Amino acid sequence: MNLAFLRGIFIGSLHAMVPITLTATGEVIGESSGLFNIGLEGIILMSAMTGALGAEAGGPIAGLLIGVATGAAIGLVFGSICTYFKGVQLIAGVGINLFAAGLVTFWLIDLGVPGHHAVADEGQMVDISTPLGDLSPMIIVAFVLPVLTYILLFRTKLGLKIRAVGENPQAADVAGINVHRLRLLSTVVGASLAGLAGAYISVDWMGSVTKEISAGRGFIALATVVFSGLNPMLVLLGGFIFGFFDNLAVWVSTMPAVQRVIPWQFVSMAPYIVTLLVVAGVIGRVRFPAAMGIPYERE
Amino acid sequence: MEGKGDIILEGKGICKGFPGVWEHLILDHIDIDVKAGEIHTLLGENGAGKTVIANCLSGFYLLSEGQILVKGKPVTLKSPRDGIRHGIGMVHQELALVKPFTVAQNIVLGLSSSDLTFPLTEVEDRVRELSEKYRLYIDPLARVEDLSAGEQQRAEIIKVLYHDPEILILDEPTSLISTDAEHLFDALNSLAKMGYGILFITHKIEEALEAGDRVTVLRLGKSMGTKETAKTDKTELVKLMFGEHTPVHLERKPVKSDKIALEVKNLEALAADEEPALQGVSFTIREGEIIGFAGISGNGQSELAEVITGLRRATRGQVVIHGKDYTNRSPGEIIRAGVSHIPEKRREMGVIEPMTVAENVVLKDIRISPFSKGPFLNMPHITGHTQEIVSRFGALVSDLWKSQTRILSGGNIQRLILGRETWRMPKCIVAVYPTQGLDAKAVNHTWELFMRLREAGSAILLVSEDLDEIMALSDRIAVMSQGKIAGMLDGGAAKREEIGLMIATGAPKT
Numbered sequence: 001m002n003l004a005f006l007r008g009i010f011i012g013s014l015h016a017m018v019p020i021t022l023t024a025t026g027e028v029i030g031e032s033s034g035l036f037n038i039g040l041e042g043i044i045l046m047s048a049m050t051g052a053l054g055a056e057a058g059g060p061i062a063g064l065l066i067g068v069a070t071g072a073a074i075g076l077v078f079g080s081i082c083t084y085f086k087g088v089q090l091i092a093g094v095g096i097n098l099f100a101a102g103l104v105t106f107w108l109i110d111l112g113v114p115g116h117h118a119v120a121d122e123g124q125m126v127d128i129s130t131p132l133g134d135l136s137p138m139i140i141v142a143f144v145l146p147v148l149t150y151i152l153l154f155r156t157k158l159g160l161k162i163r164a165v166g167e168n169p170q171a172a173d174v175a176g177i178n179v180h181r182l183r184l185l186s187t188v189v190g191a192s193l194a195g196l197a198g199a200y201i202s203v204d205w206m207g208s209v210t211k212e213i214s215a216g217r218g219f220i221a222l223a224t225v226v227f228s229g230l231n232p233m234l235v236l237l238g239g240f241i242f243g244f245f246d247n248l249a250v251w252v253s254t255m256p257a258v259q260r261v262i263p264w265q266f267v268s269m270a271p272y273i274v275t276l277l278v279v280a281g282v283i284g285r286v287r288f289p290a291a292m293g294i295p296y297e298r299e
Numbered sequence: 300m301e302g303k304g305d306i307i308l309e310g311k312g313i314c315k316g317f318p319g320v321w322e323h324l325i326l327d328h329i330d331i332d333v334k335a336g337e338i339h340t341l342l343g344e345n346g347a348g349k350t351v352i353a354n355c356l357s358g359f360y361l362l363s364e365g366q367i368l369v370k371g372k373p374v375t376l377k378s379p380r381d382g383i384r385h386g387i388g389m390v391h392q393e394l395a396l397v398k399p400f401t402v403a404q405n406i407v408l409g410l411s412s413s414d415l416t417f418p419l420t421e422v423e424d425r426v427r428e429l430s431e432k433y434r435l436y437i438d439p440l441a442r443v444e445d446l447s448a449g450e451q452q453r454a455e456i457i458k459v460l461y462h463d464p465e466i467l468i469l470d471e472p473t474s475l476i477s478t479d480a481e482h483l484f485d486a487l488n489s490l491a492k493m494g495y496g497i498l499f500i501t502h503k504i505e506e507a508l509e510a511g512d513r514v515t516v517l518r519l520g521k522s523m524g525t526k527e528t529a530k531t532d533k534t535e536l537v538k539l540m541f542g543e544h545t546p547v548h549l550e551r552k553p554v555k556s557d558k559i560a561l562e563v564k565n566l567e568a569l570a571a572d573e574e575p576a577l578q579g580v581s582f583t584i585r586e587g588e589i590i591g592f593a594g595i596s597g598n599g600q601s602e603l604a605e606v607i608t609g610l611r612r613a614t615r616g617q618v619v620i621h622g623k624d625y626t627n628r629s630p631g632e633i634i635r636a637g638v639s640h641i642p643e644k645r646r647e648m649g650v651i652e653p654m655t656v657a658e659n660v661v662l663k664d665i666r667i668s669p670f671s672k673g674p675f676l677n678m679p680h681i682t683g684h685t686q687e688i689v690s691r692f693g694a695l696v697s698d699l700w701k702s703q704t705r706i707l708s709g710g711n712i713q714r715l716i717l718g719r720e721t722w723r724m725p726k727c728i729v730a731v732y733p734t735q736g737l738d739a740k741a742v743n744h745t746w747e748l749f750m751r752l753r754e755a756g757s758a759i760l761l762v763s764e765d766l767d768e769i770m771a772l773s774d775r776i777a778v779m780s781q782g783k784i785a786g787m788l789d790g791g792a793a794k795r796e797e798i799g800l801m802i803a804t805g806a807p808k809t
Contacts, residue, residue, distance in 0.1 A: 157414050157417055158414035160408060175395070176383060298360075
């Protein structure tokens, strides 16, 4: 093994960590406020689709912004159901996943080739050249956002309020905080980041949309949140670990020598098995907000 | 601040009814006022509506009808924030603190400064300052969950004082700190002297007489009038709180049977913290006999009841029910052996709160006909049965199949549990604090019921902190102290002082 080889794996891992890190960072904000969004997978899928179409119409930046807007819109629906309408969060989240899977499949058929749509070249994001290799500018975003989120949650009054509505909404209400509005805001911001992640996958990383493009990354992001114990800095670490295994699967598929030893199907399982192991290892040791998943009612 | 004696907070004709829950109003045209520089006590039983008034006056609940005036001006309070803005601060009974946060962080939550600031050090300094000024000492950097109940309460009061209120509402503050109430009263008195108007809520008559300048008595959502503490006494307040009532006369015939229903031999068990809770408890209860377990709670009574009903493991010893060994058997087997259980924590152990009234009432009976036929519930029978229990025990519920048990008051939940556990005239009853949260009339009914069950041959293990209850019902009285039975007295002959001394010293009088 030589250095270029390792560098390739490293760069691949960095690209693979972006969607997981972004999504998990957003979900940390949402879960801190007490809402648990199992629909992240669907948001990633939907925004990968809308982002790709947006990028073809107005360039890569427009594509990413459309992704953010898609995430925000779904987050608004999800958040409203779970706060003002006191719906069950799990059902609302599963609804998003089913809706996205159906709509994107249909949409791809409508675009011509069932199941696959390549993003036109002018819609794709251009990597920046660095001494290390070609890197997506979104990698920087994925490193900066968790840090900003950490500052927001643990160093500002707004962050304190967000954590308070997740921990004890009644006490927050008594302190004069609008519980529903703050939970809605937090989950919309969280869903927007999942939207950005989806658009990144199609517009930047893969350059195409398929109906399985989210590939469980929404769920892996949920696992990353568990791993982090709602600390955005640990999301960075968790994101890199999961990104590494995600990338490993892709890398092995290009290496016939390795494939002779381990069939690629097994390597493809790696990210999911690692997810299971990590979550099984840390769960129980992590403390989540006391009121997570419970709708708030005053009277 | 207003001058002493001026009315600063006034509620006129306050009504509150929660939609669909009660057929009567929770608050029925209440008039109440608080003057600057006074402590006004709001006295009433559990379920009388005291907390609801406090929540209405502080903006947490919306009024159904009526008006709130601050310094003579009508105000509309839509949220606690409105209350704070008008100078009304409330100390909630279940303290409104975020447990994993520090005291200072909890205070920051309520500040109106910009969301992107983090004025922690400023808050910490001010908390230390307020601590000194009001002599309510608290470390602003301490995490709330690490504080004792009394300290948490101080933190909550400081949090409320931080906003410079003129009116302070305290909802049952002494329920958390029964041993340290003096300190709280001192603090409240000095606050009143500084000109604060204080509304102090309690269900203890002694506290109302000790702490307050005036007292308003509440009974079942209605105001029974406001008295000056100096011009009233315990007898009058009891009458206002409970209504005129004659104490029941309980007739006791000697125990007829010699058959032993429940025998406990040398029982040992651990408490939740792995410390020994029971250390060799032995006794027998015959059919038609009531044994009252007196003592300060936390001396093993709860664990004893749990071991007998199969909820806690015995580490040694035996539980024998009607001659058969039931030590460490499952709660289901023990229920089927004919043991009823009126549990200590009615909300957690007695009912499943999100389920309906009817479902909870038949919870233990659904396995058998006629409550179920094969796999199906027999709805008409369940409805009739529940209706009978609800009306026999006078529980206030709006709909048997729609009301969640969660929304009922503690006293009404207790009525449902009493009904469920006694209608079958069980052979053996483990009753822990059976009359908690009931009004005087319902207490009398329950005592009469227990005597009837005794007549019919039930063996009853009664755990209570209320000596009157123990003395009225028990054939024999066992005093529990540090996991042991300190002494067994004859119920008819035992003197109050004798029991009291035994409870206090943990030893029989020599």
